[in-house]
Amino acid sequence: MLSGFAGGRLFGTRVGSATPSILALHGWGRSHHDWVAVLDGLDAIALDLPGSGASPPPPEPWGLGDFAAAVSPVLEEMQQPVVVVGHSFGGSVGVQLAALAGPAAVSQLVVTGSPLIRKRSNARPPMSFRLARWLNSRGAFPDSKMEDLRKARGSADYRAASGVMRDTLVRIVNQDVAELLPQLEVPIELIWGEEDRDVPVEVATQAAELARFASLTRLPGIGHDTPRDAPEEIRAVLNRLAPGAPANRERA
Numbered sequence: 001m002l003s004g005f006a007g008g009r010l011f012g013t014r015v016g017s018a019t020p021s022i023l024a025l026h027g028w029g030r031s032h033h034d035w036v037a038v039l040d041g042l043d044a045i046a047l048d049l050p051g052s053g054a055s056p057p058p059p060e061p062w063g064l065g066d067f068a069a070a071v072s073p074v075l076e077e078m079q080q081p082v083v084v085v086g087h088s089f090g091g092s093v094g095v096q097l098a099a100l101a102g103p104a105a106v107s108q109l110v111v112t113g114s115p116l117i118r119k120r121s122n123a124r125p126p127m128s129f130r131l132a133r134w135l136n137s138r139g140a141f142p143d144s145k146m147e148d149l150r151k152a153r154g155s156a157d158y159r160a161a162s163g164v165m166r167d168t169l170v171r172i173v174n175q176d177v178a179e180l181l182p183q184l185e186v187p188i189e190l191i192w193g194e195e196d197r198d199v200p201v202e203v204a205t206q207a208a209e210l211a212r213f214a215s216l217t218r219l220p221g222i223g224h225d226t227p228r229d230a231p232e233e234i235r236a237v238l239n240r241l242a243p244g245a246p247a248n249r250e251r252a
Contacts, residue, residue, distance in 0.1 A: 001013060001014075002054055005045065005047065005073075005074045005077060006070070006071075006073040006074050007073070009055075009056075009070065009073075010047055010048065010049075010050065010055045010070065010071070010074065011047075011048050011053065011054035011055050012032040012045055012046050012047035012048050012053070012054075012055075013032050013045070013046050014044075014045050015039050015040075015042065015043070015044050015045075015046070016039075016041075016042055016043030016044060017043065018043040018079075019043065019078065019079040020043045020044045020045045020077075020078050020079065021043055021044070021078060021079040021080075021082055021083060021242045022039065022042055022043065022044035022045070022082065022083045022084075022085060022238055022242050023044070023045050023047070023071075023074065023075070023078065023082050023083070023084045023085070024038070024039060024044055024045070024046040024047070024085050024086070024090075025047060025049060025071070025084065025085070025086040025087070025090030025091070025093050025094050026046070026047075026048070026049065026052065026053075026086075026087055026088075026089075026090050026227075027087045027088030027089050027090055027113070028052075028088060028089035028157055028169070028172070029052065029157055029160060029161070030052065030087075030088075031048050031052055031053030031054075032046035032047055032048050032053055033053075034046075034087065034227045034228055035085075035227055037227070037228065037231035037232075037235075038085070038227050038231040038234045038235050038238070039235070039238075040231075040235065041235075041239075042235070042238060042239070042242060043079075043242070044238075044242075045074060045077075045078065047071065047074065049067060049071070049089075049090065049093065050062070050067065050070055051164070051165045051168065057163070057164050057165055057168075058070070058164060058168060059164075060164060061164055061167035061168045061170075061171050062168050062171070062172075063171050063172065063175055064092050064093055064096045064172060064175050064177065065096055065100070067093045067096070068093055068096035068097040068099075068100050069100065071093065071097055072097060072100055072101055072105075075097075075101055075105050075106070080104070080105050081103065081104060081105055081106055081107030081108075082105060082106050082107065083106075083107060083108045083109075083110065083238060083241050083242045084097060084098060084106055084108070084109055084110070085109075085110040085111075085112075085234065085238060086109075086110070086111055086112070086114060087112050087113055087114065087226060087227050088112075088113050088114050088115070088198070088199065088224070089114070089115075089172065090114070091109075091111035091112060091113070091114025091116065092114050092115060092116060092172075092175075092176070092177050094109055094111060094114075095109060095111065095114075095116065095177040095180055095181070095184070095188075096177060096180065098184060098186055099177075099180045099183060099184065102185065103185045103186050106186055107186055107241075108186055108187055108188075108189070108241050109184070109186055109187070109188040109189070110188075110189045110191065110234065110237055110238065110241070111188060111189070111190055111191070111207075112190070112191040112192060112193075112226040112227070112234065113192060113193065113196055113198065113199050113224045113225075113226050114199060114203075115176060115199050115203065116176060116177050116178065116181065116203060116204075116207045117176050117177075117178045117203050117206050117207055117210075118173075118174075118175075118176040118178075132145070157169060178207075178210060181207055181210040181211040181214075182210050182211065182212060184211055184212065184213070186213070187213040187214070187215070188207075188211050188213065188214045188215075189214075189215050189217070189237055189241075190204040190207060190208055190214060190215065190216045190217070191217045191219065191226060191230075191233060191234055191237060192204040192216065192217070192218055192219065192226075193218075193219045193221075193222030193223045193224060193225075193226050193229070193230065194218050194219060194220050194221070194222065195221060195222060195223045196222075196223050196224045196226075197223065197224065198223075198224040199224065201218060204216050204218075217233070217237075219233055
């Protein structure tokens, strides 16, 4: 059942019967539905991030920090400190959120398939593209043709996005959270598919080396879409970490 959060600025779903202590953040272009199997039996909130699912898009192109700031009021509606679990783009937002809110509000991060560290490239666009862009800026090359060139060069996510979300995506793909990882005051558990081709497991290895309190679990035979392809493995970690999870209620 869809619920409103942060004063109705965000939407998502609340699962479980007790005050939620787990906040789940989905990947780019996805929605809270990705977490259905993971959160089964737990007390949690799965959000639709701004511009995805039922949540309205941001008013202007946003970066990771803007998304974290938009999500932070939801923490006040939860049992603190909260365990934040994020997939792909949502994992990067989760790291920003933990850095913003601090350990009193976020006790643990669980991150899977997230571009926490991006490989920098000095490669320039081909001359033909740069020439078309220059001509377009001077009105000598139609906008429609320029759009076709951008789509041809862009990723599937870029081609699927439009308006403010496309500009947001361009901004996001040029960001990472590498500088935040050594500053994190909370543990981060990295759960990675060994067959992830979108964000290779080497990214997780590097992130684990940068963070002060990190552990890495590799999932053989699993690709990028871990919430849907390996929900039991992620739920087992959350069941161990969240204070209100069944395993912890049994120990209390």
